[in-house]
Amino acid sequence: MTEPEYAKGYWNPFLAGIALGLVLLATFYLMGTGLGASGAVARTAAVIGHSVAPEAVEHNGYLKEFYKPGRKHPFSDWMVVEVVGVFIGAAVAVLSARRFKPGVGRGPHASVGLRLVLAFAGGAVAGVGTRFAMGCTSGQALSGGATMVVGSWIFMMVVFATAFSAAYFVRRQWS
Amino acid sequence: MTGPLYMFGAFGYQASLLVALVIGFFFGFVLERAGFGDARNLTSIFYFRDMRVLRVMFSALATCMVGLIILSYVGLFDYAVLLEDSLLQTYLWPQVVGGILFGLGFVIGGYCPGTSVVGVASGKLDSVVFLGGMVAGIFVFAAGFPFWGNFYKSSALGRITLWQLFGINEVLMAAAIVIMALAAFWLAALGEKWAPYDK
Numbered sequence: 001m002t003e004p005e006y007a008k009g010y011w012n013p014f015l016a017g018i019a020l021g022l023v024l025l026a027t028f029y030l031m032g033t034g035l036g037a038s039g040a041v042a043r044t045a046a047v048i049g050h051s052v053a054p055e056a057v058e059h060n061g062y063l064k065e066f067y068k069p070g071r072k073h074p075f076s077d078w079m080v081v082e083v084v085g086v087f088i089g090a091a092v093a094v095l096s097a098r099r100f101k102p103g104v105g106r107g108p109h110a111s112v113g114l115r116l117v118l119a120f121a122g123g124a125v126a127g128v129g130t131r132f133a134m135g136c137t138s139g140q141a142l143s144g145g146a147t148m149v150v151g152s153w154i155f156m157m158v159v160f161a162t163a164f165s166a167a168y169f170v171r172r173q174w175s
Numbered sequence: 176m177t178g179p180l181y182m183f184g185a186f187g188y189q190a191s192l193l194v195a196l197v198i199g200f201f202f203g204f205v206l207e208r209a210g211f212g213d214a215r216n217l218t219s220i221f222y223f224r225d226m227r228v229l230r231v232m233f234s235a236l237a238t239c240m241v242g243l244i245i246l247s248y249v250g251l252f253d254y255a256v257l258l259e260d261s262l263l264q265t266y267l268w269p270q271v272v273g274g275i276l277f278g279l280g281f282v283i284g285g286y287c288p289g290t291s292v293v294g295v296a297s298g299k300l301d302s303v304v305f306l307g308g309m310v311a312g313i314f315v316f317a318a319g320f321p322f323w324g325n326f327y328k329s330s331a332l333g334r335i336t337l338w339q340l341f342g343i344n345e346v347l348m349a350a351a352i353v354i355m356a357l358a359a360f361w362l363a364a365l366g367e368k369w370a371p372y373d374k
Contacts (some may be wrong), residue, residue, distance in 0.1 A: 006215050014229035016209035020231060021238025023201045028243055029252060030194050032261045035202055037289035042305065046312035058314040061209050061320040062327075066313030077361075081192045083292060085199020086206070090296035093207035102298035105285065113316065115285075119211060119214075122284020123291070124307035126277050127312020130328060133273025134266065137287040138202075142232065144263045146239035148336040148348055151265030155274040162278025167221035171284050174215060175223070 006105070009097065024146060031078070034143020040083040042066075043074040045127075050074075062131070107174040115173050124170035178252045181259065203293055205257050212297035214305075221282050222372040226363035233356040254345075258334060267330035284308060294323030 005075040014064050027035055046066040057063045066074040075079075094100045094153070106115035130136045135144065142150020143158065177183065181191055209231045210216040219225035246252035259283025281287055286294055286305045320327075338348035 004215070006213050007210060007219070007225055008212035010216075010227075013209065014234050015229040016205060017231040017234025018238050019205045020202075020209065020235035021242065023198065023205060024235060024239040025242040025246075026201075028177035028239065028257070029246065030180050030198070031191065032182040032257060035198070035289075037287070037292065038309075041288050041309050042313050045310045045317075048211075049314065049317070050312060061324050062319050065365060067226075078191060078195045081195035082199035082202070083202075083289075086203035086289060087197040087276065087291050087296050088196075089200035089203030089205075090207040090293040091203075092200075093204045094212065094297045097208070099207075099212075100298050105294075105299055106300045106301070107215075107273050110324075113262045115301055119284050119286075119304040120308040122280045123286070123308020124280070124312035124315065125308075126284055126305075127309035127313070128278025128316045129273045129276030129278075129280055129312075130309075131273070131313060131316040132323075133277055134224075134270070135263070136238060136277065136289065137232075137281075137307045138289040140263065140270075145236045145328040146243065147262055148240065148338060148345070149263045149265060149354070150332065150335045150337055150340050151267065151270045152263060153337060154265075155277070156265065158271055158274025159278040159281065162275050163221050163282040164217045165304070166179045166279055166282050167218070171222065172176065173285070174218065 004062075007132070009099070020142075021146070024142060026142075028147070034136065035082065036079045037083055037086070037137035038127075038136040038139060039079045040077070041127065042131065043077060043080055046074050069105070090171045109175055117168065118170060118173050135166065177250065178246070179256060179261070182256055183253075202289070203296070206290060206293045207297065211290045212293040212302075213299065214294065214301055215289070217290055218282060218285050222371065223366040223370050224365055229359060229363050233359055236357050237353050240352065242348055244345060258336070262334040262336070265332040266328065267332060267333050269327055269329060272326075280312075 024035055043066055046057060046063045058067050104112050104115050133140055140152045141156040145156055210227060218227060220228040236293040243252060271283040284305045286302055291305045338345045
């Protein structure tokens with residue numbers, strides 16, 4: 001199969017992986033913890049919720065953790081700043097490669113509507129998943145994986161086993 | 176200087192946020208250059224079309240894993256501090272459930288949290304929608320917390336590594352993982368030739 005247009009022009013995956021591994025290594029050397037992403041999304045949800053219904057957030061069993069009295073603002077957090085850095089780094093990479101192209105990533109025959117509905121549904125299910133797992137691909141699979149954490153390896157194996165099994169049912173969005 | 180620097184007090188909280196910004200910058204830059212700003216490149220792995228996700232992830236994991244062991248061997252990194260104070264804690268069953276939900280979300284939605292941020296920077300509307308879905312998902316989790324709050328912190332095994340679980344040393348465990356990664360790379364190439372969805 002010939003390489004599709006959207007897969008062209010990127011780094012060799014092994015070299016990209018080594019570069020990513022060195023970023024992760026530097027993170028552990030400097031901070032003693034790894035990379036992350038979903039924690040920043042959880043804090044964003046807490047802040048959005050708090051702006052609409054502060055009482056509900058401050059009394060919610062889960063979200064109140066982010067709004068304890070006397071604590072800093074939920075955005076004053078290492079991972080939130082790191083994710084801001086991710087956005088800036090990705091933007092510089094996209095622009096310098098002249099790859100910025102507004103649109104919806106989908107298969108040639110899939111409708112925009114189908115793709116966006118699935119993107120939202122998938123995001124919601126993944127969002128719940130990150131809270132039970134206490135992390136995502138960055139925090140658990142990559143960072144926990146590199147430090148050989150038992151729970152992270154179990155999480156990673158279950159994620160891939162589930163995704164490979166379920167792929168058949170959502171194949172139309174890419175076809 | 177022996178790391179982890181922050182945990183040994185080499186710099187303070189304000190400086191750590193600057194580190195976060197710089198580290199995040201490189202993280203995002205590399206993710207984009209790996210092709211992870213487009214959902215099609217992220218989900219191709221599940222259809223055996225393009226196994227780049229596996230190649231990038233396992234080579235990154237192995238690089239960092241081996242790097243940490245080498246750094247600790249030459250005295251530049253204190254692995255014991257990591258094991259005692261900052262290693263992720265294992266919650267067995269919540270992480271299995273979380274893995275199932277996350278795997279479903281990944282293949283349905285086409286992104287994971289970090290890569291969806293890269294997707295937003297790339298101008299992909301589906302990644303913006305995915306992020307919106309994640310925020311909604313966190314509200315669902317918060318709303319249901321009275322029902323599953325106890326489960327969320329159950330089967331806690333503490334800070335435990337694979338080598339401790341198997342009763343071997345870390346070098347042997349890391350070597351086994353590297354061999355497993357090499358085998359996975361080999362199988363990935365076979366999978367691409369097989370391409371069951373494209374026949």
